[in-house]
Amino acid sequence: MYHLNEEELNFVRKEVERQDIHFRHLANDLIDHISCEIEEMISRGRKFQDAYKEVLGIIGTDGLQDLQKDTLYLTDKNYRIMKNSMKISGVAGMALLVFGILFKMQHYPGGDILLVIGFLLLGGLFFPASLMVMRKEYQQLDRPLIYITLMIGGLAIIFAVLLKVLHWPGANILFLLGYSMMDLLFLPLLLFSLLKNTSDSQLKTTYVIGAFSLFFCMAGGLFKMLHYPGAFILLIVGSLGLTAVFFPMYVYKMYKASDRLDPQFIFLCIGMLYFNMFNLLLAYN
Amino acid sequence: MIISNEFIKGLIKPIILKLLEDHGKMYGYEITQKVEELTQGKIKLTFGALYPILHKLEADGIVLTETLMVNNRARVYYLLSKTGKVSAREKIAELEEFVRTIGKLISPEPGILPCTT
Amino acid sequence: MKKLSYISGILSINLFLVGSLIKMAHWPGASILIILGLGFMALVFLPVATITAYKDEVDKTLLWVYVSGFICAFVDIIGAMFKIQHFEGANVLLLIGLPLPFVLFLPVFVYNHIKRDDQQMKGFLGVMFLLTYIVVFSALLAFKS
Numbered sequence: 001m002y003h004l005n006e007e008e009l010n011f012v013r014k015e016v017e018r019q020d021i022h023f024r025h026l027a028n029d030l031i032d033h034i035s036c037e038i039e040e041m042i043s044r045g046r047k048f049q050d051a052y053k054e055v056l057g058i059i060g061t062d063g064l065q066d067l068q069k070d071t072l073y074l075t076d077k078n079y080r081i082m083k084n085s086m087k088i089s090g091v092a093g094m095a096l097l098v099f100g101i102l103f104k105m106q107h108y109p110g111g112d113i114l115l116v117i118g119f120l121l122l123g124g125l126f127f128p129a130s131l132m133v134m135r136k137e138y139q140q141l142d143r144p145l146i147y148i149t150l151m152i153g154g155l156a157i158i159f160a161v162l163l164k165v166l167h168w169p170g171a172n173i174l175f176l177l178g179y180s181m182m183d184l185l186f187l188p189l190l191l192f193s194l195l196k197n198t199s200d201s202q203l204k205t206t207y208v209i210g211a212f213s214l215f216f217c218m219a220g221g222l223f224k225m226l227h228y229p230g231a232f233i234l235l236i237v238g239s240l241g242l243t244a245v246f247f248p249m250y251v252y253k254m255y256k257a258s259d260r261l262d263p264q265f266i267f268l269c270i271g272m273l274y275f276n277m278f279n280l281l282l283a284y285n
Numbered sequence: 286m287i288i289s290n291e292f293i294k295g296l297i298k299p300i301i302l303k304l305l306e307d308h309g310k311m312y313g314y315e316i317t318q319k320v321e322e323l324t325q326g327k328i329k330l331t332f333g334a335l336y337p338i339l340h341k342l343e344a345d346g347i348v349l350t351e352t353l354m355v356n357n358r359a360r361v362y363y364l365l366s367k368t369g370k371v372s373a374r375e376k377i378a379e380l381e382e383f384v385r386t387i388g389k390l391i392s393p394e395p396g397i398l399p400c401t402t
Numbered sequence: 403m404k405k406l407s408y409i410s411g412i413l414s415i416n417l418f419l420v421g422s423l424i425k426m427a428h429w430p431g432a433s434i435l436i437i438l439g440l441g442f443m444a445l446v447f448l449p450v451a452t453i454t455a456y457k458d459e460v461d462k463t464l465l466w467v468y469v470s471g472f473i474c475a476f477v478d479i480i481g482a483m484f485k486i487q488h489f490e491g492a493n494v495l496l497l498i499g500l501p502l503p504f505v506l507f508l509p510v511f512v513y514n515h516i517k518r519d520d521q522q523m524k525g526f527l528g529v530m531f532l533l534t535y536i537v538v539f540s541a542l543l544a545f546k547s
Contacts, residue, residue, distance in 0.1 A: 003356045003357070004356070004357070004358075005357070006357060009357055009358055023340070024340065025350065025352065025359075025361050026336060026340065028352065028358075028359040028360070028361050029313050029332075029336055029339075029361050030332070030336070031358055031359070032312065032313065032314065032355075032358055032359065032360045032361065033313050033314045033317075033332050035356075035358060036314035037314070063333065066333070067332070067333050067336060067337065069523075070333070070337045071336060071337040071340045071341075073337075074337045074338070074340070074341045075337075075340050075341050075344040076344075087512070087516075087526075090530050090534070091508060091509075091512055094504050094508065094533060094534065094537055095504055095505075095508075097537050097538075097541065098500065098501045098504045098505075098537060099501065101500065101537075101540065101541050101544055102497070102500070102501060104544075105497075105544060115541070122534060122537075122538075126530075126534070127534070130527055130530065130531075133523060133527070134523070134527060157538070158538055161538050161539075161541055161542045164542060165541055165542070232426070232427070235423070235426075236423055239419055239423070240419065240420075240423075243415055243416050243419050244416050244419070247412060247415075248412050251408060251412065255408070259458075260404075260455070260458035260459075261403075261404050261407055261408075261451065261454045261455045261458055262455070263455045263459075263468070264525075264528075265407070265408065265411065265451070265455075266407075266411070266448075266451045266452065266455060266471075267528065267529070267532065269411040269412070269414075269415055269443075269447065269451075270475055270532070271532050271535075272415050273415050273418060273443065273479070274532070274535065274536055274539075275535075276415070276418070276419050276422065277418075277422070277482065278535075278539040278543070280422050280423075280426065281543055282539070282542070282543075
């Protein structure tokens with residue numbers, strides 16, 4: 001019976017690592033199991049590379065990751081409850097919020113209540129829960145500081161908007177706080193983490209361009225709100241850098257290899273459109 | 286004829302427990318091979334189905350794990366814990382009862398199990 | 403078709419961006435670029451990209467997700483264009499367009515996500531975050547003016 005040598009084992013280890021298998025001893029289980037399958041095929045006359053490809057083909061691109069998620073889901077009851085309440089509060093919060101806005105715009109009664117409940121659901125339940133889910137499932141970016149700054153910054157902005165809508169005091173300060181936190185803390189941390197985890201130097205450059213553009217973009221918005229000079233230049237450089245330089249580079253890198261049009265691209269275009277729209281409108285109202 | 290997944294899903298746990306009861310310490314691949322061997326290829330346990338359940342059994346305290354270095358890599362062996370042995374017995378008895386009951390349902394005459402080909 | 407999708411997408415958002423920046427600087431030529439950018443996006447990019455993506459989609463039962471996404475995006479973008487250019491009918495379009503993603507796309511999307519017992523959080527979270535962003539900032543803008 002053939003036994004895989006160190007070099008061949010490393011192929012298998014790399015694949016398990018690529019899919020970020022970190023739950024308890026699942027990585028060991030999978031490395032051993034896949035190796036056994038391959039060894040069996042080699043004993044029947046296949047070459048390592050062919051056997052390796054075939055086994056990976058059976059697993060599928062994200063098969064191991066899905067397996068890990070099923071395992072997480074099955075073993076951790078609290079996690080399951082949190083995930084479900086995250087989804088429900090997200091959808092409910094949004095629906096309430098939207099109808100709250102509509103009611104207020106049309107001066108129907110009850111708009112305020114809908115808004116407040118919607119905001120509370122989104123900001124108090126959905127947003128924190130989704131960050132916790134994200135952290136558990138995407139451990140590649142696991143520096144707790146990233147999630148903390150994202151959570152605080154995001155919550156500050158969400159609640160600042162709520163205060164503004166209710167005409168309560170403190171909205172502006174809270175908003176500036178949140179925005180600054182995202183721009184000055186979260187963004188650099190995110191960039192460092194991404195750079196550390198990527199080996200492709202072209203992709204690294206793309207990330208750097210993107211992060212700096214975003215930084216200038218948001219700084220421009222901040223400056224405008226604080227009535228500092230130079231805001232417009234920052235906005236121009238930032239948003240053009242983001243949309244005309246970073247985005248095409250990123251799209252090229254990500255989708256050059258794939259043969260199908262990923263709906264994610266449509267989603268990203270819409271996202272970029274809205275981001276620019278809101279950022280500019282915000283700075284100029 | 287390979288037996289389809291919809292019948293097997295709920296039975297995987299008792300099947301694993303039965304194997305561990307009979308054979309003591311087993312590792313994941315060994316379990317899937319044993320199932321395939323004993324059912325003459327009719328039931329193929331995929332590792333997408335196997336490992337979540339093994340880990341759940343471990344989280345519930347029914348099985349324990351031991352890791353040994355074999356052939357350059359870490360191999361995780363699964364075995365029934367003390368309490369596991371007891372609940373395994375219960376679950377397996379339930380499975381055996383289930384098989385007898387279904388047999389009665391399918392065959393027209395009571396007490397006779399259908400022919401399996 | 404695929405190339406057209408990529409190019410039209412990137413082109414339209416950049417046209418819109420440049421137009422907006424020019425508008426903020428009160429220079430001439432802003433309106434053309436804004437109309438071109440948003441119009442191109444809604445009339446060329448969205449249909450072409452949605453159809454191309456769906457054609458390559460493995461799971462054809464996701465049709466309604468694509469269709470509802472397209473409708474909501476289309477109405478919202480045209481609504482935004484009308485509002486920015488002060489065209490007639492802007493308010494009606496926005497009145498329909500603002501809740502539309504949440505009463506049409508969101509239920510369809512979540513339903514399909516749950517039906518598939520989808521453990522893929524990345525796509526789900528991405529869509530939820532984008533929608534949250536849109537709703538929160540829409541609230542802000544609706545109440546600033």
